[in-house]
Amino acid sequence: MSVPMLVALLATMVLGLLLVQGEYDVSIAASPIAADGTVYTIDGASQHLSFVAEDAAAGELPACSFSLAPVAAAEVTDDQIDAAWRYAADDASEGAPDAQALRTAAEKRRDDAVRAAEAARQEAARKAAEEARHVVAxxxxxxxxxxxxxxxxxxxxxxxxxxRSSEYRRLDICTITVQDGPSQVMGDIATSCMGSVPLGGGKYAVVWANRWAYIIGDAYMRNSSDSSDYYSLDEASEIVDLQTGGAYTYIEIRDDMVATDRASDLLFSSDPYLQEVVVNAIEPR
Structure with missing residues (x-):
C-alpha cells in the first residue's frame, strides 16, 4: 500500500497547513535559499505528527518547527543547490521568488567562498615556505x-x-662564519670567499663556498682512484644545480673544463648566484 506524499512550498512566515486528521511524517524536502545565497542543512529535519478531530475540538492542534543551520559556504554542493532550485522553481504562487536568481546567488556565494579559502591556503603555504627559508644565527x-x-x-x-644539500649532506653549498673585519683571504679555484657583510661593531659575516663543479670535474679529469674523490653523477648534478640556481649543469661545466684544460670561465658560474642569494641576503640582527 502506497503512502501518499504532499510537498508544500511554505513562506518564511507561513502560519500552517490545512490537513485532515491522521498520522504524518513531516520533513524538509530541500533547503530554502536565502536572498544572499545561503543554503541550509536539512539532515535530521523530520518530525512525526498525529491528531484526530477531538484534538481540533479541544483546540489542541499539533505543530512542528525546524531550526535550520546554514551550510558553510565553501562546503555547499551542487546537489544541494540543484535540489533547492528545483523546489523553488515549482512555486507558481503570486510573488514567488525568482528561483534562478536564488540559484545564481547560492552558486556565487559558494564559489566566492571556495576562491577565498584557496587564496588563504596559498597564502598560508607561502608564509610557511618563507619561514622555512629563514635562517637565524x-x-x-x-x-x-x-x-x-x-x-x-x-x-x-x-x-x-x-x-647543505638535503639529499647529499656531505656536499655543502656554502658556509657562513663571523669574524673581526672582512676576509683578507680569497682562497683558490676550489674554495673561495664569496663575500663579507658588515654586522656592526667591527664584526663581519664571511661566506665561503667550495666550487663543486671544479672539485668533482678535476677528479674526473685526473681519473682519480682515491675513494674520497668519488662523487656520483647524481650528487654532482644536484650540487651544481643548487650552486648555480639552475643556470648550468655539471656536465656542461665538466665538458668545458675538459675542452679548455681547466681554463673554463664556467668554473666560476656559482659565484654570482651565491653572492646574490646568500651574501646579499645577510642582515645583521
Whole structure:
C-alpha cells in the first residue's frame, strides 16, 4: 500500500497547513535559499505528527518547527543547490521568488567562498615556505632562495651556518662564519670567499663556498682512484644545480673544463648566484 506524499512550498512566515486528521511524517524536502545565497542543512529535519478531530475540538492542534543551520559556504554542493532550485522553481504562487536568481546567488556565494579559502591556503603555504627559508644565527639572519625549497638544510651553531644539500649532506653549498673585519683571504679555484657583510661593531659575516663543479670535474679529469674523490653523477648534478640556481649543469661545466684544460670561465658560474642569494641576503640582527 502506497503512502501518499504532499510537498508544500511554505513562506518564511507561513502560519500552517490545512490537513485532515491522521498520522504524518513531516520533513524538509530541500533547503530554502536565502536572498544572499545561503543554503541550509536539512539532515535530521523530520518530525512525526498525529491528531484526530477531538484534538481540533479541544483546540489542541499539533505543530512542528525546524531550526535550520546554514551550510558553510565553501562546503555547499551542487546537489544541494540543484535540489533547492528545483523546489523553488515549482512555486507558481503570486510573488514567488525568482528561483534562478536564488540559484545564481547560492552558486556565487559558494564559489566566492571556495576562491577565498584557496587564496588563504596559498597564502598560508607561502608564509610557511618563507619561514622555512629563514635562517637565524646569533648575529645575523637571511632568507634562502625559493629555488632551494625542500632541497637544502641549514645547520646553525651560534654564528656558524653551513647550508647543505638535503639529499647529499656531505656536499655543502656554502658556509657562513663571523669574524673581526672582512676576509683578507680569497682562497683558490676550489674554495673561495664569496663575500663579507658588515654586522656592526667591527664584526663581519664571511661566506665561503667550495666550487663543486671544479672539485668533482678535476677528479674526473685526473681519473682519480682515491675513494674520497668519488662523487656520483647524481650528487654532482644536484650540487651544481643548487650552486648555480639552475643556470648550468655539471656536465656542461665538466665538458668545458675538459675542452679548455681547466681554463673554463664556467668554473666560476656559482659565484654570482651565491653572492646574490646568500651574501646579499645577510642582515645583521
Amino acid at each position: 646569533d648575529s645575523f639572519e637571511l632568507y634562502l632562495p625559493a629555488y632551494w625549497d625542500g632541497r637544502v638544510e641549514a645547520d646553525v651553531e651560534g654564528d656558524s651556518v653551513t647550508i
